[in-house]
Amino acid sequence: MKRLAWSLLIANVLAAGFFLARDHWPTASAPHSAPFNVDRLSLRRGDAPAATPRPSALPVEALCIEWRGLAADExxxxxxxxxxxxxxxxxxxxxIPLATRQWVLFPPLPSAEAAAAKADELAAAGVQDVFVVQxxxxxNAISLGLYGNEEATARRVRELExxxxFGTRVELLPRQGTDFYFVVRSDDPDTLKDLGAIRQAYPNSQQSRIACPR
Known part of the structure; x- marks a missing residue:
């Protein structure tokens, strides 16, 4: 009986010690997470605001100067x-020649033999004023006539057709003894300004801005 009483007393002491000590045990730590600190908030690289795209560069417009009035030596x-x-x-x-003629021709053939055969073929079809360019x-092109204006040229082309x-073309040729002038083209305004400085040595000539030929 006395042994039983001691056993119960020890059990009570142990139980009391367990409950008293439990209040001082460290609690299980929750999964670590940094506190939300607005002052230290930073965006991830992928969340960074997109940079404002720069406007695409506009195409540079070509500038052309027509230079007339130069003497032959100038x-x-x-x-x-x-x-x-x-x-x-x-x-x-x-x-650019000041005065031109319009040349109607059949484009160059691969060889002199082919050009001669084509010329014979045209002559057989009743075409006159035919000769092979040597x-x-x-x-090896075939000349079909030189004309002084568009009307005469168009009439010749209709006659041939x-x-x-078919398949003829018209080329501009300078008239014999005609004067020429320059058309200068550049994308750089400073280059065209320098042309004005050069012109000072040729006071009888004229420069003017024109639309660039296509």
Whole structure:
């Protein structure tokens, strides 16, 4: 009996100690999460606001200057000056005849033999004023006549088509002894300004801004 009483007393002491000590045990830590701190809030890289796109650059408009009124010797000197400028800058120039003729022709054939055969074929169809070009950039083309105006040229083309000749073309050729002028083209306004400075040495010539030929 005395042993039972001691056993109950020890059990009560242990139970009391358990409940008293439990209040001092560390609580299980919750999953770690940083406190929401507005002052330290930062956006992830993927959430960064998109940069405002820059407006695309507008295409640069080509500028053209027409340069007229140069004497024959002046024209030759200016040609060399323009060649030098074209080698140093982004620009080009064209020599335009003041007076032209219109050349009706059949485009170059692969060989002189083919051109001769085509000329015979045209002659057999009743086409007159036919000859094969022997040299130059139009070698082996077939000349079908030179005309002084568009009306005469158009009449010739209609005549040829009436005889079954198609595929002709019209080229402008300078008239013999005609004067020329320059058309200078560049995307750089400073280049065209420099042309004005060069013109001071040729006071009888004129420069004017024009729409660039297409």
């Amino acid at each position: 024209f030759a000197r200016v040609r060399e000056q323009l060649k030098t400028m074209a080698g140093e800058r982004v620009m080009s120039f064209t020599e 040299d130059g950039p139009w070698r 009436g005889k079954g000749v």
